[in-house]
Amino acid sequence: MRSLAIANPCASSALRRSSPLCSEDPSSPPLLPISCALLQSRSGGKPGGWHFGGALRIDCASRSIRKDGSNNHIFASISDVLVEQSVENAHFPRGDMWSVHKFGGTCMGTSKRIQNVADIVLNDSSERKLVVVSAMSKVTDMMYDLVYKAQSRDDSYVSAIDNVFEKHMLAAKDLLDGEDLARFLSQLQFDISNLKAMLRAIYIAGHATESFSDFVVGHGELWSAQMLSYAIKKSGRPCSWMDTRDVLIVNPTSSNQVDPDYLESEKRLEKWFAQCPADTIIATGFIASTPQNIPTTLKRDGSDFSAAILGALVRARQVTIWTDVNGVFSADPRKVSEAVILRTLSYQEAWEMSYFGANVLHPRTIIPVMKHNIPIVIRNIFNLSAPGTMICQPPVNENGDKKSLESVVKAFATIDNLALVNVEGSGMAGVPGTASGIFGTVKDVGANVIMISQASSEHSICFAVPEKEVTAVSAALQSRFRQALDAGRLSRVEVIPDCSILAAVGQRMASTPGVSATLFDALAKAHINVRAIAQGCSEYNITVVLKQEDCVRALRAVHSRFYLSKTTLAVGIIGPGLIGGTLLDQLRDQAAHLKEKFNIDLRVMGITGLRTMVLSDIGIDLTRWREFYKEKSEAANLDKFAQHVHENHFFPNTVLVDCTADTNIASRYYDWLRKGIHVITPNKKANSGPLDQYLKLRKLQRLSYTHYFYEATVGAGLPIISTLRGLLETGDKILHIEGIFSGTLSYIFNNFKGTRSFSEVVAEAKVAGYTEPDPRDDLSGTDVARKVIILARESGLKLELSDIPVQSLVPEPLRACSSAEEFMQKLPNFDEDRTKELNDAEAAGEVVRYVGVVDMVNEKGMVELRRYKREHPFAQLSGSDNIIAFTTTRYNNQPLIVRGPGAGAEVTAGGVFSDILRLASYLGAPS
Ligand code: ADP
Ligand code: ASP
Ligand code: MG
Numbered sequence: 057m058r059s060l061a062i063a064n065p066c067a068s069s070a071l072r073r074s075s076p077l078c079s080e081d082p083s084s085p086p087l088l089p090i091s092c093a094l095l096q097s098r099s100g101g102k103p104g105g106w107h108f109g110g111a112l113r114i115d116c117a118s119r120s121i122r123k124d125g126s127n128n129h130i131f132a133s134i135s136d137v138l139v140e141q142s143v144e145n146a147h148f149p150r151g152d153m154w155s156v157h158k159f160g161g162t163c164m165g166t167s168k169r170i171q172n173v174a175d176i177v178l179n180d181s182s183e184r185k186l187v188v189v190s191a192m193s194k195v196t197d198m199m200y201d202l203v204y205k206a207q208s209r210d211d212s213y214v215s216a217i218d219n220v221f222e223k224h225m226l227a228a229k230d231l232l233d234g235e236d237l238a239r240f241l242s243q244l245q246f247d248i249s250n251l252k253a254m255l256r257a258i259y260i261a262g263h264a265t266e267s268f269s270d271f272v273v274g275h276g277e278l279w280s281a282q283m284l285s286y287a288i289k290k291s292g293r294p295c296s297w298m299d300t301r302d303v304l305i306v307n308p309t310s311s312n313q314v315d316p317d318y319l320e321s322e323k324r325l326e327k328w329f330a331q332c333p334a335d336t337i338i339a340t341g342f343i344a345s346t347p348q349n350i351p352t353t354l355k356r357d358g359s360d361f362s363a364a365i366l367g368a369l370v371r372a373r374q375v376t377i378w379t380d381v382n383g384v385f386s387a388d389p390r391k392v393s394e395a396v397i398l399r400t401l402s403y404q405e406a407w408e409m410s411y412f413g414a415n416v417l418h419p420r421t422i423i424p425v426m427k428h429n430i431p432i433v434i435r436n437i438f439n440l441s442a443p444g445t446m447i448c449q450p451p452v453n454e455n456g457d458k459k460s461l462e463s464v465v466k467a468f469a470t471i472d473n474l475a476l477v478n479v480e481g482s483g484m485a486g487v488p489g490t491a492s493g494i495f496g497t498v499k500d501v502g503a504n505v506i507m508i509s510q511a512s513s514e515h516s517i518c519f520a521v522p523e524k525e526v527t528a529v530s531a532a533l534q535s536r537f538r539q540a541l542d543a544g545r546l547s548r549v550e551v552i553p554d555c556s557i558l559a560a561v562g563q564r565m566a567s568t569p570g571v572s573a574t575l576f577d578a579l580a581k582a583h584i585n586v587r588a589i590a591q592g593c594s595e596y597n598i599t600v601v602l603k604q605e606d607c608v609r610a611l612r613a614v615h616s617r618f619y620l621s622k623t624t625l626a627v628g629i630i631g632p633g634l635i636g637g638t639l640l641d642q643l644r645d646q647a648a649h650l651k652e653k654f655n656i657d658l659r660v661m662g663i664t665g666l667r668t669m670v671l672s673d674i675g676i677d678l679t680r681w682r683e684f685y686k687e688k689s690e691a692a693n694l695d696k697f698a699q700h701v702h703e704n705h706f707f708p709n710t711v712l713v714d715c716t717a718d719t720n721i722a723s724r725y726y727d728w729l730r731k732g733i734h735v736i737t738p739n740k741k742a743n744s745g746p747l748d749q750y751l752k753l754r755k756l757q758r759l760s761y762t763h764y765f766y767e768a769t770v771g772a773g774l775p776i777i778s779t780l781r782g783l784l785e786t787g788d789k790i791l792h793i794e795g796i797f798s799g800t801l802s803y804i805f806n807n808f809k810g811t812r813s814f815s816e817v818v819a820e821a822k823v824a825g826y827t828e829p830d831p832r833d834d835l836s837g838t839d840v841a842r843k844v845i846i847l848a849r850e851s852g853l854k855l856e857l858s859d860i861p862v863q864s865l866v867p868e869p870l871r872a873c874s875s876a877e878e879f880m881q882k883l884p885n886f887d888e889d890r891t892k893e894l895n896d897a898e899a900a901g902e903v904v905r906y907v908g909v910v911d912m913v914n915e916k917g918m919v920e921l922r923r924y925k926r927e928h929p930f931a932q933l934s935g936s937d938n939i940i941a942f943t944t945t946r947y948n949n950q951p952l953i954v955r956g957p958g959a960g961a962e963v964t965a966g967g968v969f970s971d972i973l974r975l976a977s978y979l980g981a982p983s
Contacts (some may be wrong), residue, residue, distance in 0.1 A: 105929030154372040155182035158341060158363035161193035162380040163437045164280045165683050166243065167230035172437065174287040176378070186370055188363040189284055189342045191276020195220065196342070199273040202251075206258040212257050213499050221248045222904065224279050236286040247275060271351045274301070274343035277359070285338040296334035300362060303328050304344035312504070314354055315345060316365050316424065325369050331515025354776045360418035364432070367426035375425055376444075377417065377603045378437045383417055383445030384409065386467045389614045391608050393674075394624075395615065398445050398466060402563045403464050406432070406447040408597045412469040422447070434921055439842035450563065457965060465573060468564040470607050473824035474506060475526035476552040476587055479533065480516040491517060497536040502530045507599050509590040519589050520601055526551055553589060556607035559599045560614060562568045568743035572598055575614055580761050581979050582613035583732025593830070613708030623976045624657040628701035628712045630694075632685060635738060636715030638965035644678035646969075656976045661701045661890065664692050671700045694724065702733050709979055711763075713968060714739045715872040726753050729762045736971045738768030738964050741847065747856050750849060763975050770797065770843045771938045771958040779942065779954055780850055788944045792951075793910040795940030796930060797843040800827050800834040800958025801865075801906040803936040809898070814890035815883040822880070826936055826959070835865040837906070837919045844917045845906040853915055863920040865906065897923045903931040929953055936960070 149733050157180070159173050170192075177187050181468035190196075198220050205213035221244065228240050228624065251272060258833070260262045264272075278299060285297035303324045306314035341359025342739040346352050354361045356694045360377055363500040384406065401409070403426040410419040416434060425432055426449075435444035484490045491510070494517060498505055503525035510517045512974035521529050533549045565571050575598060579586060588601040602610055627643075629636050643658060650656040659675030668689035676684055702710040712728055714721050714737040725735045726749075743750055743766055757764045770776045783790060796802045803826045808817045818835070827834050841860045848855050864871075866879075866888040873879040897904050902923040907930070910917050924930045930939055938958025941951035957963050 058131060070279055089273075089737050097391055107551075114615050119613060142672070148329045148532065149184065150369075150371040152371075153183035154367075154370040155180060155184070155188055156186045156188065156367040156370065156372040157374040158188040158359055158375065158377045159190065159284075159360065159437070159488075160377070160379045161190040161196070163378050164189055164191070164284070168226040169437075170227065170231055170280070170284055170287055173284060173378075174291070176437070176440075177284075177288055178291055178293060182373070182661065183335065184370075185336045186366055186372065187284070187338045188359055188366060189277065189280045189338060190341050190359040191280050192223065195223070195276035195280075197275055198223075199276055200269075202255055202484065203258065203264050203269045203272050206255040207262055207264045209259055213259065214252070217252055217255065218829040220224045221245075224283075226681065228283055229828050231283060232286050232290065235238070240282060240286060244279060247278070260438045265759060267350045267352065270343075271740065274340070274351060274353055277340035277342045281338045281340045281357055281436070288336060288338065294334055295338060296332040298328060298332070298337050298339040300366075301343050301345045301349075303339075304354075304362065304365060305347055306344045306352060306354065308346065308352065308536055311859040312355065312502075313420070314344065314352060316344075318365075318369070320347060320426075321365065322369055322509045325366075333840070347356050350912075352471060354418075354420075357415060357418045360421040361424075364421040364424040367430050368428055372426055372430055374431050374433060376433045376435055377421075378435055379416060380436065380438060381416060381434075382439055382442040383434045383435045384414065384447075384467070387611055388414060388469065391470070392468075392612055392615050397442070398451070399443070400449045401445060401466065402450045403447060404596050405561050405563050408559065408561040409467055409469050412557060412561065412597065412599065413471040414467070414469040414699040415537070417447075452681040464562050464564045464568045465560050465575075467560075468611055468615050468618075469559050469561065469610055471506065471557045471559075472604055473489045473523045474520045474555045474557060474604075475600070476518055476520050476524045476555050477526065477529055477533070478518040478547065478548075478552065478603055479518060479537075480548055481540070481546035481548065482515060482539060483543075484515060492614070493536065494533065495519075497532045498529055501532045503529045507588075507590050507601065509588045509601075520555065520557060520588070524554060525553075526553070529822065554604045555587060556604045557599050558607060558610050558614070560618070561597045562598055565596065565598065567727065574617065575600070576824040578614045578617035578708075579610055582609055583760060583762055584610045584613065609703075609708050616708060623655060624659070624707040624709065625976055625979070626661045626701050626707040626710045627972070628662045628664070628697060628710070629660060630664050630712060630714045630721060631716035631718075632665055632681075632695075633715065634961045635964050635968070636713075637682075638665075638961040639715060639968050640678060640681050642965055643972075644681070647678060650973075656973070658972065658976070659707060661707075662697050664694065666692060668692050669697050671697070698724075698728060698731075698733065702731065710734065711736055711975055713737065713970065713972070715965075715968065717741065719745065724748075726756060727757050729753070729760055729764060731762065732762055734763040734765075734899055734975055735766045735977065736763075736968060737765070738772070738968055740769045740839075740842040740846060741764075742766075743846045744857055745770060747849075747854060751854075765971035765974060766846075766888055767971050767974075768964050769846055771795075771940060771954070771956075771967075772799075772960065773963035773965075773967035774938060774940070774954050774956050774958055775969065776847070776940055776954055777850060780847060783942065783944055783946075783952075784851065788911050788946045790910075790944050791948070792912060793847050793851070794907055795944075796933065796938055797840045797908045797940070799936035799938060799957070800831075800908065801840070802933055802938060802958070805903070805905050806933050806935065806937075808890070808894060808904075813884065814889040814894075815880075815887050816885060819880060830879065831872070832866045832873075832876070832879055840906070840908045840919045841917075843917055844910055847908075848910045848917045851910060851912055853910070853912070853917070855915075855917055860917045862918075863906075865921075893921070897945065901926050903928075905930050928959040929955070 059287060074249065157177065163173055164170055177185060198216065202213050202216055205216060224244055225241060228244070232240060254268065254272065258268060281297045285295050288295045303321060305317040305320040305324060307317055308314050311771060326820055341362040342353050344352055344354060360974050368664040381389060383397045384401055385397055387395040389395045403422045406417060407419065407422040410417040410421065421432065428447055431446055431448035433444050433446050436442050477743065479494055495505065503521045506520045508517065508519040530549055530551050537546050537549065560575055575588065577588050584602055584606045586600045586602055591598045630638060640660065647658060650658060660678060661675060662669060662671045663676065663681065663685055669692040670689045694801050698712060701712065711734040714735065719741045722739055722745065725742050728735055741751060753764065757847050767775070767777045800821060803821050808814055818831055822831055822852050833839065841857060841862045844860055845855055845857050870879050870882055873882065893904055902925055904921055904923055907922050908919045929941070933939055935958065937955060939953060939955040
């Protein structure tokens with residue numbers, strides 16, 4: 057203890073107290089270091105002086121010491137001796153003439169910034185100004201680190217404190233000159249040498265009491281306040297600086313917080329003002345004293361709270377909090393790029409926001425000002441033209457406005473690093489005192505309960521605590537309820553680690569139906585699992601607990617759903633070939649319209665081919681996607697691609713669009729859907745592949761609320777799957793589906809008539825680009841069979857592709873031809889049979905068509921040539937049109953017919969595009 061006493065913090069306070077900055081005495085001589093001559097231990101006794109750890113009393117030198125020329129006499133502090141003498145004469149003005157400003161660490165980050173702050177203060181024309189400052193940015197962290205290093209007996213605290221000195225010395229040299237600079241540096245040097253001695257003592261003891269630590273860390277504010285004060289004084293404006301440890305008196309509470317003692321603080325403020333009745337006061341944020349004059353702090357980020365308390369004490373007109381953002385955003389702008397500035401917030405909303413993690417405002421800032429109806433304005437020091445956010449009592453008529461969900465939910469905030477504790481058991485129901493037992497135990501551990509949720513069955517209580525406190529909480533609960541657990545009245549105390557809280561905040565959520573439904577809907581659609589829910593009785597917030605890894609995505613999902621009422625979709629395009637490329641062009645042409653008219657924001661975050669891919673964090677500029685793909689691409693990697701599109705973006709919903717015909721890519725759908733990635737494709741491979749895999753995929757799709765759309769797998773852009781679904785979902789019964797599903801074969805048979813030969817028409821179709829490079833791929837019928845199986849499965853038949861008999865139009869001997877050319881060359885040899893078929897049909901007044909059939913009555917599918925009367929709709933086709941006839945219980949005499957172009961890049965891409973829009977509308981886009 058002795059060494060602690062010699063560490064001598066009082067010398068620093070001696071200097072602090074005799075600082076010349078109290079500007080009614082601007083000619084005060086430069087200070088000499090004054091040693092603290094008397095250190096005496098005291099238990100109890102009159103207030104005044106600093107106490108450390110309750111064991112020491114250090115009465116420090118005051119202004120009077122300097123005045124009487126002695127530096128060896130120690131008087132009680134300014135607050136209980138000098139001020140007491142003059143307080144009766146002082147009139148402390150309160151009210152509208154005061155404006156309070158608070159400048160955060162970033163505002164005070166460099167000498168230039170401090171000068172900028174000085175200019176802002178000087179430009180404020182208020183009659184009286186009280187300016188609260190934080191330490192220069194990072195300084196408080198550095199100070200905490202010093203204490204941590206010293207008590208961990210890490211020698212590097214010495215060089216670390218030199219860095220602190222250097223930072224302030226350089227800033228001061230830049231900002232000040234002459235006598236002011238000398239005074240400041242002398243003070244700084246003195247403080248630093250005392251801090252070194254104190255840290256040395258901490259180093260030896262291997263421990264720092266809370267008050268030692270608070271004393272050390274508060275120096276950042278002492279220095280920044282003095283620098284600013286000198287900077288203002290330099291311009292000729294009288295100005296005093298205030299060490300708020302002389303004025304703000306706070307009582308520590310059990311929950312690592314402090315409660316202001318307004319009455320005592322008011323008295324001390326009056327005393328202080330009697331000594332320094334300045335119009336402009338620069339006060340230290342963050343620091344205060346206990347009623348026993350032990351230095352303390354208002355805890356991390358507490359300067360906002362300091363400003364609010366002082367604002368309340370002087371009954372200020374307004375408290376302006378200057379920071380580095382344009383105001384309070386609808387969500388943390390670092391996490392949601394589309395967050396918007398809120399022009400106004402009610403006190404309650406601001407409180408909820410800050411409580412739930414929006415660190416733009418310290419959570420306790422609201423309470424002092426709310427009592428006196430003093431507005432808080434959050435403004436950006438780097439953007440003076442931004443009006444900022446006004447936090448005040450909402451005008452009475454605001455509640456009468458038409459409510460839309462967007463204005464009801466004002467903002468979202470999140471808290472990370474939490475754990476959920478779940479206490480469960482049938483013995484809890486109806487047993488009074490269980491909850492109080494649980495929370496009493498949690499309180500005894502000193503843990504901070506952030507949210508509580510209890511099922512109405514009283515079967516379980518779950519609550520969230522900071523992750524670092526959960527081990528102690530769980531152990532304490534296990535021991536407190538040992539008996540109940542052993543007896544089975546409680547089944548378990550479960551800890552779910554790595555959780556976050558997401559809170560939706562809005563004063564008008566009360567009595568607005570549908571808010572929670574929309575919130576949970578947005579979360580479900582983004583594939584996010586909610587672990588616990590709570591809604592405050594005030595209904596100012598709804599909180600959900602989720603896994604931390606989902607938190608940012610959840611935040612984006614709910615934010616875009618509510619606040620912007622915009623549907624944002626991150627899109628990844630696989631296969632920028634003919635269909636994929638056309639789709640990208642279509643997206644390019646429609647993007648602006650969709651955004652403007654339907655509030656749908658589609659962003660292509662990546663394009664991948666077989667060998668190369670391009671990725672973007674904000675969305676590829678589609679006007680230049682081809683160049684971008686050529687110039688900026690990297691080696692393709694499908695896992696990295698999917699992960700990038702899904703995770704590294706600012707959009708909650710992701711869709712991968714597979715424009716290939718690749719089986720390997722189709723085999724990934726399951727995994728993507730499982731991760732909550734929606735899939736859209738014209739690729740038939742997944743739905744016509746092995747039945748068990750298809751069923752697994754569809755089951756997952758239903759269970760996971762993830763969408764899988766594949767309209768373009770059958771009939772390109774024609775609404776075939778959706779028509780079929782519409783019939784089934786409305787209770788119609790499918791009896792029979794029959795159609796011409798191949799554009800190529802449609803073209804061939806539409807033109808195979810009269811005297812033309814079959815091979816001649818095939819050759820013509822090939823030249824016109826209607827066939828695959830090897831026409832056998834079309835003529836084999838496999839592609840049609842895949843479409844038949846897709847429709848059969850969609851209708852409920854459990855068939856494999858191999859169950860579909862397919863009449864191939866490739867003559868048996870030509871199946872082995874090694875090239876398309878050889879095949880085309882030999883095809884005329886087989887024209888005779890086709891011509892005969894044609895002539896027979898024509899003689900009977902019929903046509904021949906290559907069709908796919910789903911026979912639901914006999915649970916079969918087939919692909920074959922069939923003959924139709926010349927009046928039949930199938931006989932009326934032209935070009936490469938598809939036609940599909942649905943015979944159902946409702947459409948029995950006259951089948952429902954869908955007809956139109958069923959092949960080609962434009963219409964297929966169009967079909968995929970309309971699936972993307974369908975997805976957007978499922979996700980909440982307006983119709
Ligand atoms: P200061 O040092 O000025 O007190 P803080 O870092 O404590 O500044 O608070 C400002 C920061 O709070 C902003 O830079 C921003 O990143 C963060 N922040 C978190 N949530 C919000 C929100 N909803 N609105 C505005 N800022 C927010
Ligand atoms: N300087 C203190 C901190 O960083 C207080 C504040 O800036 O609000 O926690
Ligand atoms: Mg802050």
